[in-house]
């Protein structure tokens with residue numbers, strides 16, 4: 529498979545290594561210094577583009593790939609206000625795969641979070657909050673993963689209506705505390721606490737390898753596909 533890497537930073541480089549190990553070819557590399565190369569001519573022989581850039585660049589990159597009819601796998605976070613336009617283009621025949629987190633472990637953690645929320649919801653003795661810790665270079669906050677976890681709680685808890693990036697005493701608000709520290713690849717913790725005890729579930733990434741492998745597996749899934757896909761389609765969760 530010929531892959532275009534859009535974004536050649538921490539994730540782009542990790543993905544390149546795994547893609548080469550799995551026998552793929554990197555046909556094009558785009559970063560901030562050469563974004564003009566992201567045009568239909570250069571994308572001609574590309575089977576799939578993998579996009580890991582930043583919240584401001586991602587949407588424009590998707591549209592350029594769509595113009596060239598190249599399906600996109602994207603892990604960039606912080607652009608979801610433009611999701612309706614991407615969904616519209618997918619309904620019209622473009623191919624797009626998005627995950628706030630591509631690791632197998634986090635996607636199992638998403639399911640565990642929903643199940644635990646359903647179990648805890650009837651017990652008013654317990655309230656819930658979330659903490660995420662990432663490296664100091666991260667641009668968006670809370671993380672995309674934290675927002676997916678928050679959706680999993682809000683959809684399954686009758687009292688929680690919205691998340692807030694602060695400590696909240698309000699019953700309808702889910703507090704998310706975002707911390708930035710050193711080179712942490714990504715740690716997410718959810719704590720259900722009562723006056724007498726607490727139950728905590730946590731996912732801690734040891735490196736970016738799990739994210740990168742998931743993105744390459746998604747890329748292998750996407751060539752010639754139309755529509756909007758996510759990890760549930762890939763992992764059949």
Ligand SMILES: NC(=O)C1=CN([C@@H]2O[C@H](COP(=O)(O)OP(=O)(O)OC[C@H]3O[C@@H](n4cnc5c(N)ncnc54)[C@H](OP(=O)(O)O)[C@@H]3O)[C@@H](O)[C@H]2O)C=CC1
Nearest residue numbers: 535536537538539559560581585603604605628629630739
């Ligand atoms: N879904 C998931 O599983 C994961 C998602 N992420 C997300 O992926 C994104 C990237 O993360 P990470 O690799 O750590 O970030 P980095 O900052 O290390 O890399 C970003 C890359 O994007 C490039 N870039 C910036 N603007 C453009 C542009 N207009 N066109 C093309 N390339 C551009 C940068 O170029 P230059 O080097 O020249 O500045 C750099 O190569 C973030 O949004 C992060 O939250 C991260 C890990 C896992």
Ligand SMILES: O=C(O)C1=N[C@H](C(=O)O)C[C@H](O)C1
Nearest residue numbers: 605628629666671672673714
């Ligand atoms: O920026 C990162 O590094 C990460 N971003 C994703 C997110 O926002 O959830 C996934 C992972 O946590 C690493």
